[in-house]
Amino acid sequence: MxxxxxxxxxxxxxxxxxxxxxxxxxxxxxxxxxxxxxxxxxxxxxxxxxxxxxxxxxxxxxxxxxxxxxxxxxxxYNQFRLNPPGKHQIKVCMGTACHMTGGRIIMDSFERRLEIPEGETTPDREFSLERVACVGCCALAPVVLVDEEVEAKVRPTRVDGILLGFGMELPSANNKQKEEGREE
Ligand code: FES
The missing domain is CATH 1.10.10 (Arc Repressor Mutant, subunit A)
Known part of the structure; x- marks a missing residue:
């Protein structure tokens, strides 16, 4: 454990x-x-x-x-959480089927977008991100539970769509370049 x-x-x-x-x-x-x-x-x-x-x-x-x-x-014990849950809870399945079909990449994408590692909650408490074991729908792998709703066959490109659906503002390509100091 x-x-x-x-x-x-x-x-x-x-x-x-x-x-x-x-x-x-x-x-x-x-x-x-x-x-x-x-x-x-x-x-x-x-x-x-x-x-x-x-x-x-x-x-x-x-x-x-x-x-x-x-x-x-x-x-x-994994059953206990030490951080407050976010208003929206994102649970990435890391069971075998989901792991084999890209679960880790999906988790990485959420971590990057939310700027938190798995197991934590964003400072504004809007989102919490955690891993879960098999949720019982392996045929739909990789699976993400978003507020307990199943998102099936999730691709990294779907991650932005899920967050945008909650009104999260994502950095545009221009802003990202500015943040990274790559603007000419
Ligand atoms: S391993 Fe993810 S649903 Fe079974």
């Missing part, structure tokens, strides 16, 4: 109150029982959509398990 990445996103000010209240309610449900650490983490993720660092600290304090151990559990 691959270890998860360190959280990069800090919760916004007004989110901290919500985080503390939601974590409190989950802790109450499990009576802060340290043996229920995984269900507690699952419950908090179900409420918040991810496991903020602040939530893990609060849990560690309540169940009296060292922070590093709680964090270790949160980072070990």
């Amino acid at each position: 691959e270890p998860m990445e360190e959280p990069k996103e800090e919760p916004m000010e007004d989110e901290l109150e919500i985080i503390h209240a939601e974590v409190d309610s989950v802790l109450k449900r499990y009576e802060s029982n340290p043996e229920k650490l995984i269900p507690i983490l699952q419950g908090v993720q179900a409420k918040l959509g991810y496991l903020p660092k602040e939530a893990m600290l609060q849990i560690a304090d309540a169940v009296q398990i060292p922070e590093v151990e709680v964090y270790g559990v949160g980072t070990f």
